[in-house]
Amino acid sequence: MASPWIAALLALFAWWFSTGVILMVVRLADRFGPRGRRITTLCGLPLLVAGIFGYEASLSAHGTAAAYAAFASALAVWGWIELSFLTGAITGPNHHDCPKDVPEWERFLRAWGTVAYHEMLLTAVLILMWLYGAGALNTVGLWTFTILYFARISAKLNLYFGVPRINVEFLPRALSHLASHFRIAALNWVFPVSVTALSFATACWLDRLATSDDPAARIGFALVASITALALLEHWVMVLPLPDAKLWRWMLPAPKHQTTRNRRRPEGFHGL
DSSP states (O other): OOOOHHHHHHHHHHHHHHHHHHHHHHHHTTTTTTHHHHHHHHHHHHHHHHHHHHHHHHTTTSSSHHHHHHHHHHHHHHHHHHHHHHTTSSSSSOOOOOOOOOOHHHHHHHHHHHHHHHHHHHHHHHHHHHHHHTTOOOOOHHHHHHHHHHHHHHHHHHHHHBBBBOOTTTOOOOGGGGGGGBBBBBBOHHHHHHHHHHHHHHHHHHHHHHOOOHOOOOOOHHHHHHHHHHHHHHHHTTOOOOOOHHHTTTSOOOOOOOOOOOOOOOOOOSOO
């Protein structure tokens, strides 16, 4: 467990397995409607509590086990927040499709309205983590959550401005309106900024990994470098024809038939 290669493989497995489990749970919850999704979100609260306590306990701990615990705790907090989003429990005030040919400013307001509460929750958690954990002995959990946060913001901006490939296969029923807010485009100005920043961050973590003599620090750098590289890969999947959906499709139950959504504008002018 003290090998950076083992840490990188565990980070890869954690990314793949946790994503698959969340998608599977959300799809099963979809079968029971809104009540099933609410119960699923509440049943996931122990994951959030464990992540908070694990993060707090790991801040003052040192060693390879502490690095793994901090990484897992950050993923637990992140995982519950993502679960609450995918079940529709914490999203935003706008639950309507975006009509075609609306002004860009209105499209932006509508898109923001679909994720506003979720983004504010993520931002609040990130701020609290930094206020509580900045300067601590073990900052693996802090940096793990920070990278996940900025990578997710970057991914959402790219989906909004437009990328060649957008996979909506795993969108749950509660978020089916999100697809209408995405844009298919050859490329946008945010994408090169995103991949450059993530590439630079990955290189920085790898440089620290190569120059560190502390086994615990090397594990921490390996974990954070791996999650940053995976975020970079997820960005490239938006433009390269890679069958990423096959990684999870085989483990998910078949979705129930969904009816076509009404694309009129019953909610008013901007949807907020």
